[in-house]
Amino acid sequence: MxxxxxxxxxxxxxxxxxxxxxxxxxxxxxxxxxxxxxxxxxxxxxxxxxxxxxxxxxxxxxxxxxxxxxxxxxxxxxYDTVRYIRKNISATDPDPEDGIHKQLMNIMEEIHVVTGNRVRMQCVVIPSLAMNALSAIDMRGNALIAITEGLLSRLSRDQIEAVMAHEAHHIISGDCLESTVASSLFGVPASLVEKVQTFSEGRAYLSPAFIVTLVLLKLSQFLNMFISRQREYRADAGAVRMTRNPLALAEVLHILWRNWRGSGFIGSGLENLCIVNPKISSLDESEGWLANLLSTHPPIHKRISFLLSMAHARLSDLETKNKTAAIPAPSEQNKDRYFALDHKYQWQGPYTLAELALLPWFAALTWISTGGTSMQKASDMPVLNDIFMKRIAQEGTAQTSHPCPVCHHPLLKRSVEKTRVMQCKFCGGTLVHHNRVFRIIARGEDGYSERIRTLSKITLKKNQLKKITRSVKGSEQNIPLLSCPQCKNKMTRAFYSLVYLIELDRCSWCRVTWFDRDELKMLQCMIHTKMASERLF
Amino acid sequence: MIVVWIILGIVVFVLLWVIITFNLLVSLRNQVHNAWKQIDVQLKRRHDLIPNLVSTVKGAMEFEQDTLEKVINARAKAVSAVGTQKKASAENMLTQALGRLFAVMENYPDLKTNQNIMQLQEELTSTENRIGFARQLYNDLVANYRTKQEIFPNNVIVSLFAGFQKEEYFEAEESDRAVPKADISIRPE
Structure with a gap:
């Protein structure tokens, strides 16, 4: 250093x-x-x-x-700013049981090693789909690096390391302290008032809270003039010095350039602490003395070009690499006596018993026919039910004492998107703690099959109609409420949100949510593809 | 009288310079030693993780006994190596053996679904990075220490006092100098 x-x-x-x-x-x-x-x-x-x-x-x-x-x-x-900032952005400690959070904790330790353990930095996660990261340190010496779930989920290990090194350099070099103090004098109170009072209602500009926020923000913007935008270049250079990987940081900035950076979620007074300004502003992207004076972040394209020149790479290399991963097609199997209804609602078979057991999509709720017109769920056929019982017995320690609320078989400990959940191997339902739902949604590593996309669209349309019918005719709950697998109390049933209409069962006592088969994947698909904003009628 | 004062002033100045330079060199030497100990901590962490990894993957990779044995042997050599150069060379061998093991593990898709193995692999990756970073910090400090030792007039102090030997660099291997590739693909939405 x-x-x-x-x-x-x-x-x-x-x-x-x-x-x-x-x-x-x-x-x-x-x-x-x-x-x-x-x-x-x-x-x-x-x-x-x-x-x-x-x-x-x-x-x-x-x-x-x-x-x-x-x-x-x-x-x-x-003197105690870090605590307020942490509260303001609702950040939580990383969960050591979560694969990606564990990786983040390891990366933090790596950064401590490369900085020679000069300052102990606390690493936290912001529960938001936005893509940004920020650092803060107060006069007591409490240092914090916060990264959003959205950014964490979409970056590779090297890229996360580059982000953490960038933020760590702000802390180590001392420029973070001045920006934290500058923000905390007026910016942090402004974002606290902003958080308490939403200004979405009409004539909100007349409310006292709005005027207070405005005054504080103006003062905060004035203080930001003391903060040089050069510090971001220095932190980029410092990160490269630590990780020796300029390309990873260039890739991160390129990704951040085109995505939601948390405008509206990260408080207005905290912008100068972030790796990129959450608000897209033309001032940030311009140069000259006025931009240098008023803006806290230099143009992203310039930062990228500096980093690329260090890596001897070109911008076109980054742009051509921006492709999404291919979605694997569902595998097809064949032969003998049993016919099974697959994910595409097409009959497959005939299969022998052994072949059926090996099918990746074969589950307890799969419809089975032995050739005639009658069909049954696999779990209702004793011969096939044995296969599931054996599968559960093989799980051993993964078994929990909690029964599935739908089919009452024991739930198994599973990992979805590297997050610990409980799943039913029979009906395919998933029990997730409230804190972890957001994390799983933010990730989307496995992609979505065409079946999930179609199913999401159909469910959304069906539930929109259901919502309208309910508002006209009043509530009509025909399906009995499920019992919580943990406390046995009745769970409440409601839509995930007014936009993403997936009906979920929640237990407010145990703070868990029950997702029926495919519901978690559908919700992820709806949010990632912004399905709710499409015109359905 | 003035001459006496001037001589006295020069003596005090030289004495102060000797004290300051000596203390600076001692401080830098201790920083280098501390950085070396930090590498040791991380190497010990790696040595402790390897038996776990080998025993976990042994069952699934029965046809790759040769690769596993190479890892075990390289670990044994690294644990028993003494001296900076020997230790560095043994650790580089271990890094290569582990790299081969990870490459071979790619041929066993079942291993990727095993949570324990994935966790161990993450721990080992992290340890490798920590070793790399500790080594980087050590080399930076050695470079700084050597510069301070060799520049004039500090080299006079170094020659006057015993205990300021040249520290050795932790040499990087050629495979570490591979050209990186860009990847900005966002995971599918």
Missing amino acids: PLTFIDIEKQKNWRIGILFVFLILMYFLTSAGLLFSFFQMIPLRTHFGKTLLFSAERLFLLFFFSTAVASVHFYFSA
Whole structure:
């Protein structure tokens, strides 16, 4: 690392000092203004008949008062900021049982190794589909690197490492402290007020909270002028110095360029802490003295071009690589006595018993025919049911004591998108803890088959109709409510959201959600393909 | 009298310079030693993980006994190696053996569905990266230390006092210098 601790401390002191002086000046001028207005209204006259608005003593008292208020403000803004920022972005600790979170924790340790363990950094995950990352450090020395689930799920290991190294460099080099303090003075309170009060209703601009937020944000933007946009270039260079991989960071920036970076989710006052500005602004993408003064982030294309030149690569190489992974077609099997209805709702077969058991899509709820017109669910046929019983017995320790709410067979511990869930091997249902639902949705590693896409569209249409019917005719719940596998209380049934109309069973006591077969995949598909925004009628 | 003061001033200045340079070199030497110990910590972590990995994949990879044996032997050599150069060479051999094992594991799709193996592989990947980063930090510090030792007039102090030997670099192997490839494909939406 190029900087020594003394360099960092020096930088920290004078830049933070400027912010503190600004704060004193602001309070001094504000209180002087208030005092002036007050004396204009009630003029006090001395025995000489002159108005003594600003005598030396009064100015000293005013200065003393401003310094005291500024000190209190500064103390609360600079000494415990990381806690407030963490709360503001609803960040949580990574889950060690989750494959991708475990990887993130390992990467954090790797970054600690490469930085020589100079500062212990706390790594947290923001539960959002947005793609961004931010770092913060307060005067107590609490350092934080936060990354969104969306970004975490879509990047490779090397790319995540590049992001973490970039953020770690901000912390190690000390520039993060000045930006954190600059944000925390006005930006953090602004985003807190913004979070409490939503301004979506009509005439919201008249509400006091809106005015407070606006004033705080303007002050925060003013302070951002102190923050050089060069710091992002320096952090990019620092990340390359740590990881020796400029291409990975260029790839990340290229991906961030074209995706939702969290505008509306990450508070307006926290923008300068992020790897890229959550709000897309033309100022950020332009150059010149005005852009340098007002913008906290340099143009992304310029950052990418610097990194690419380090890697001896071209932008066209990155663009041609942007392709989605092919979706594997469902495998087809053949032969003998049993016929089974596959995922595409087409009869397959005939199969022998052994062949049937080996079919990847063969489940307890698969419809089976022995050749005639009658058909049964596989679990209703004793010979086939034995196959499932044997499968469950083979699972051993993966078995849990919780029964499936639909078919009452024991649920098994499984991993979906590297996240721990409980699944029923018979009916294909999945029980997921509320905290983990978002994580699974954010990931989409396995892709979606055509069947899931079609099924999602049909379900969405059907549920839209159902929703309209309910609002006209009132509630009509014909299907009995399921019992929670953990506490046995009745679960509530509701749509996932007003946009993504998938009916789910939730237990608010145990904070778990039950997804019937394919529902989790369908929800993932709807959200990723933004299916709800399509015109269905 | 003035001459005495000047001489005294020069003596004090030289003495101060000697003290400051000596302390700087000691501090840098300790940083280098600490960085070396950090590599040791990570190497120990790798040595501890390998038996677990071998025993987990042994059943599924019965036709690859040769590859597994090479990993075990390379580990044994790495554990018993003494001295920077010997240790570095033994660890590089182990890295190569592990690389071959991971390549062979690609031929066994069943292994990819095994959670334990995937976790072990992630731990080993992380350990490899940590070793790489620790080595990088060590080499950076050695370069800094060597520069400070060799520049004039610090080299005078180095020659005056014993204990400021040249530290060796942890040499990188040729395979580490492969050209990276771009991958910005977002996982399917």
